[in-house]
Amino acid sequence: MKYSEILNEARLSKQQKEKLEIQRKMAWQREHEAIEKANKVVSNFRKELNTDHIKTQDLGNNYVWNYIETPKGKSTATVKDAYPLSAVPTAEIFWLLAADRGAGREALKLICDLADKHGVYLQGEAIPLEGKQGNEKFRLTLEQLLKFYTSFGFEIKPNKSSKYPLIVRKPNPIKIEHE
Helix, strand or coil, rough: CHHHHHHHHHHCHHHHHHHHHHHHHHHHHHHHHHHHHHHHHHHCCCHHHHHEEEEEEECCCCCCEEEEEEEEEEEEEEEEEECCCCCCCCEEEEEECCCCCCHHHHHHHHHHHHHHHHCCCEEEEECCCCCCCHHHCCCCCHHHHHHHCCCCCEEEEEECCCCCCCCEEEECCCCCCCC
């Protein structure tokens, strides 16, 4: 609270202070309800993604591979909550890696379709894999990776905490086809 607001509040009558306190409590309650609603939306999105689409394979040595099986092959995919204290339902694409050519595109299409269905924003960092990670035959440069994400409606944003740009996607409303 600013100093000028404190001075103004000190000048209020007891009835005005009570009214102001009620307004603050109601605003806090609305914000809290909006955050709970956003968390539930993201939770439902992730539950459907994890239950219906993410498969798990035990690779031994306490390592488990989570992937999406697509018509084009397998794609590693990790999606997690981005902002649990935000009223905007947002999930983070933490990891997306295709094991087979075209599988990453199919997996991201599935993730975007589910995000649209649930009204979830998607975000992440566009980080091209370097070194021995990924499949050498179809590794993407940063420019190719950004083109890939923008083809799914992601916007590219500067990232103050990393040399890699942020990718952000608003949910698209589901189009209902009429017969």
